[in-house]
Amino acid sequence: MTTILHDRPADAGQYALWAEAEIDPSISGGGYFVATFHGAVDEDDLKAAARAVLHRHEPLRSVLRLVDGQLRQCVLSARDACSFPRAELACEQGTEKAAVRAWTAQHLQRRHWDLSTEAPIRFHLLTHGDDRCSVVFAAHHAGFDGRSKFLVARDFSAYLGDLRAGRPVQPSPLAAPTTPVAPGDVAEEARAFWRRTVETATPMALPEGGRLGDRTITSSPTIELDPSAVATLRETARTLKVSTFTMLLAASIRQLAVYGNNTALLALASDVSDEHTGHVAGLQINVVPVAVETTRQASIEQSVAAARQALSHLARFRRVPFVDLVAGVPGRPLARLGTELGLSFPRPPAGLDLEIPGLRTDWDFFTPNTSATLARTLQIRANWPDCRVRLDYRQDLMGAQEAEQLLTDFRTAVSDLAANRTTSSVTPAVADRPDTATDGIPYTRGGVRAGTLRDEDPPNPPRLVPAQGVAFTAHGPSGQPLPRSIAGALRVRLPDGREEPTGDCGYVAADGGVRLLGPEHGRWICTRSLIDTSAVTRIARTHPWVREAEVRLEKARTQTAVLVVTGRGPNAPTVREFRAYLRKWLHGSDLPGRIQIRDSEMDSKEG
Missing domain, CATH: 3.30.559.30 (Nonribosomal peptide synthetase, condensation domain)
Structure with a gap:
C-alpha cells in the first residue's frame, strides 16, 4: 500500500513537464547516468543505498496527482518509491559503457513515465558477470535536473560505502526546498x-x-x-x-x-x-x-x-x-x-567525492538526453x-x-x-556534382537547363541535381555564401559564367545536390507562432485527395494563417481527419490556425 506522507501544490515547472508527459509521452522524459562497479558488491546493499538516497531527497520520492482539480505533489515513502529491477547484460571487460548505452536506447527511450504513480527516478541493476555490474539512474525532468545527478551520485556512494563497512545508514530527510524566484x-x-x-x-x-x-x-x-x-x-x-x-x-x-x-x-x-x-x-x-x-x-x-x-x-x-x-x-x-538552439554547460560541484572503498567505480554522467524541451x-x-x-x-x-x-x-x-581569426575557416558549400540519370523535372534558369528536380521522398524537400557545368550556392541575408546544410537564397552559376539568383530558398545537401524549401521570401510567415509554409503545403499535397494547397496570411485584427486546399473530387476528408493527417508529420505549433477545404463539388469547410 502506498503511503502518502503529505502533499503540497506542484510548482509551475513540474506542472508544465507533467502536462507535456500526459499530452505527448513520446517526447517526455529526461535522461540517465550510470555507475559501473568492478568488484564484488551485494545487491541488497545497492538497493538499500538507493532507498537511503530517496529517503534523504524528498523530491525524488514524490509523484504528481490531480486532487480536486489541482495538481499536487504527493510524497511517498522511500520503500514505496524505490523501483530497482534487475537484468542480465553480459559483456566483455572494458565494454560496459557501450553495452549499457545500447541497453538504455532499447529499454528507456520512448517509454511512458506515469508521473502519477512513479517517482522521478528509477534504478536499474545490470549484471555483466565476473563481479561487474552497473546501476542505471534513470530520471524524469519533472523532478530531477542535471545538477541533481552529482548530489545523488555523492550520497549513493557514501551510503554504499557505509553499508559495505557495516556502519548504520540513517539519512536525515531533506524537505523539498523553496526555489528562489525573481522579484x-x-x-x-x-x-x-x-x-x-x-x-x-x-x-x-x-x-x-x-x-x-x-x-x-x-x-x-x-x-x-x-x-x-x-x-x-x-x-x-x-x-x-x-x-x-x-x-x-x-x-x-x-x-x-x-x-x-x-x-x-x-x-x-x-x-x-x-x-x-x-x-x-x-x-x-x-x-x-x-x-x-x-x-x-x-x-x-x-x-x-x-x-x-x-x-x-x-x-x-x-x-x-x-x-x-x-x-x-x-x-x-x-x-x-x-x-x-540551447546551450548547457553544467559543472560538478567542487570537492565531489565518489570513492567507495574496495570498489573501482566508473561514473558516466555525459549520457544521451531524451527530453525534447528544446x-x-x-x-x-x-x-x-x-x-x-x-x-x-x-x-x-x-x-x-x-x-x-x-x-x-x-x-x-x-x-x-x-587563433584570433576574424575570417571563419568553415568552407562555403557548392553543389556542382551532376549525375548521369535523366529522369526528373527540368529545372530551367537563364534560358538553359540548370538541373533536374526529383521529388523522391515526399513530404521531404525535393532534390535538385545540377546539370553539367552548373553550380548552386546558398547565400545569407548579407549575401555571404553559406556552409553545407544551411538554408538561404539560392544562386546559380551557368556554364557561360553568368550568376543569377533563382528566387528559391534551399541548401546544399551532403549528397552534393540541393534541397529546395520554397520561395526565397515566402517560406516563413509569422502569426502567433512561426509557420514553415513550404513544409505545410508539401505535406498537404501528399494527401491522396489534395490537388493543390497554399498557406495564406489572413489580414484581420490578428493575423491568422489559413491553409487553403483544393481537392480532386467529392470525397473530401473532414477537417478533423485532415488535421490528424498533417499532425502525423508536423508539430502542432507548425499548423496554421485554420484549415479551409475547397472543391468545386462541395461547400467550404473550416475548422
Missing part, C-alpha cells in the same frame, strides 16, 4: 523583453536535413575540442577576466554568424539554487532565452563582449521561471524557442584540460550528418577564436 519587477522586465523578442525574431539558420514526422530526440557522438585551442581560450579568459564558458559561448555566437545569424535567439540553462537549496536534489535548473548580436568579422573582444552581455542577461533573469515567462506572452512563444541542445562538458561536446537534437529538424556538421563547425569556431 516581480524583474519578472515583468523579462516578460517585456520576451514579448519584444518574439515579435521581431526570425527563424535561426541551422543545419537542416531531418525527416519530417520523426520528433524523437537523439544524440550525436561526442567529439573532443582541440586541446591546444581550449588551453588558449582558458588563458585568454583569465586575461580578459571572464569564464571559460564565456569564451565557448563567444565561439558559438561566431559560428551562428557564419550561418547567417547576425541576431540569434539562444536558450541558456542556469542553476537557480542557492546556499539554502543547492544541497537538495530536485528541479532547480531554469531555461533563459537570450538574444545575441554579432557579425562574421567580429574581433575576439567584440565576440567576448556579445557573450558577456548574454550572460549578464542570464544572471538578471535566471530566476524568472521559464513557464511564467511563456505564460506572460500571448500566442505560442514556446514554438519560437522550441525551434532554436529542439537542439549543445551539451558542453569540461574535465580540464579535456573539453567534450555533444548535440541532442530532434530528428525531424536534422539528421546525423547535419548534427556532425554543427559540432565540427563549433570545433572550428573554437579554434578560430583561439
Whole structure:
C-alpha cells in the first residue's frame, strides 16, 4: 500500500513537464547516468543505498496527482518509491559503457513515465558477470535536473560505502526546498523583453536535413575540442577576466554568424539554487532565452563582449521561471524557442567525492538526453584540460550528418577564436556534382537547363541535381555564401559564367545536390507562432485527395494563417481527419490556425 506522507501544490515547472508527459509521452522524459562497479558488491546493499538516497531527497520520492482539480505533489515513502529491477547484460571487460548505452536506447527511450504513480527516478541493476555490474539512474525532468545527478551520485556512494563497512545508514530527510524566484519587477522586465523578442525574431539558420514526422530526440557522438585551442581560450579568459564558458559561448555566437545569424535567439540553462537549496536534489535548473548580436568579422573582444552581455542577461533573469515567462506572452512563444538552439554547460560541484572503498567505480554522467524541451541542445562538458561536446537534437529538424556538421563547425569556431581569426575557416558549400540519370523535372534558369528536380521522398524537400557545368550556392541575408546544410537564397552559376539568383530558398545537401524549401521570401510567415509554409503545403499535397494547397496570411485584427486546399473530387476528408493527417508529420505549433477545404463539388469547410 502506498503511503502518502503529505502533499503540497506542484510548482509551475513540474506542472508544465507533467502536462507535456500526459499530452505527448513520446517526447517526455529526461535522461540517465550510470555507475559501473568492478568488484564484488551485494545487491541488497545497492538497493538499500538507493532507498537511503530517496529517503534523504524528498523530491525524488514524490509523484504528481490531480486532487480536486489541482495538481499536487504527493510524497511517498522511500520503500514505496524505490523501483530497482534487475537484468542480465553480459559483456566483455572494458565494454560496459557501450553495452549499457545500447541497453538504455532499447529499454528507456520512448517509454511512458506515469508521473502519477512513479517517482522521478528509477534504478536499474545490470549484471555483466565476473563481479561487474552497473546501476542505471534513470530520471524524469519533472523532478530531477542535471545538477541533481552529482548530489545523488555523492550520497549513493557514501551510503554504499557505509553499508559495505557495516556502519548504520540513517539519512536525515531533506524537505523539498523553496526555489528562489525573481522579484516581480524583474519578472515583468523579462516578460517585456520576451514579448519584444518574439515579435521581431526570425527563424535561426541551422543545419537542416531531418525527416519530417520523426520528433524523437537523439544524440550525436561526442567529439573532443582541440586541446591546444581550449588551453588558449582558458588563458585568454583569465586575461580578459571572464569564464571559460564565456569564451565557448563567444565561439558559438561566431559560428551562428557564419550561418547567417547576425541576431540569434539562444536558450541558456542556469542553476537557480542557492546556499539554502543547492544541497537538495530536485528541479532547480531554469531555461533563459537570450538574444545575441554579432557579425562574421567580429574581433575576439567584440565576440567576448556579445557573450558577456548574454550572460549578464542570464544572471538578471535566471530566476524568472521559464513557464511564467511563456505564460506572460500571448500566442505560442514556446514554438519560437522550441525551434532554436540551447546551450548547457553544467559543472560538478567542487570537492565531489565518489570513492567507495574496495570498489573501482566508473561514473558516466555525459549520457544521451531524451527530453525534447528544446529542439537542439549543445551539451558542453569540461574535465580540464579535456573539453567534450555533444548535440541532442530532434530528428525531424536534422539528421546525423547535419548534427556532425554543427559540432565540427563549433570545433572550428573554437579554434578560430583561439587563433584570433576574424575570417571563419568553415568552407562555403557548392553543389556542382551532376549525375548521369535523366529522369526528373527540368529545372530551367537563364534560358538553359540548370538541373533536374526529383521529388523522391515526399513530404521531404525535393532534390535538385545540377546539370553539367552548373553550380548552386546558398547565400545569407548579407549575401555571404553559406556552409553545407544551411538554408538561404539560392544562386546559380551557368556554364557561360553568368550568376543569377533563382528566387528559391534551399541548401546544399551532403549528397552534393540541393534541397529546395520554397520561395526565397515566402517560406516563413509569422502569426502567433512561426509557420514553415513550404513544409505545410508539401505535406498537404501528399494527401491522396489534395490537388493543390497554399498557406495564406489572413489580414484581420490578428493575423491568422489559413491553409487553403483544393481537392480532386467529392470525397473530401473532414477537417478533423485532415488535421490528424498533417499532425502525423508536423508539430502542432507548425499548423496554421485554420484549415479551409475547397472543391468545386462541395461547400467550404473550416475548422
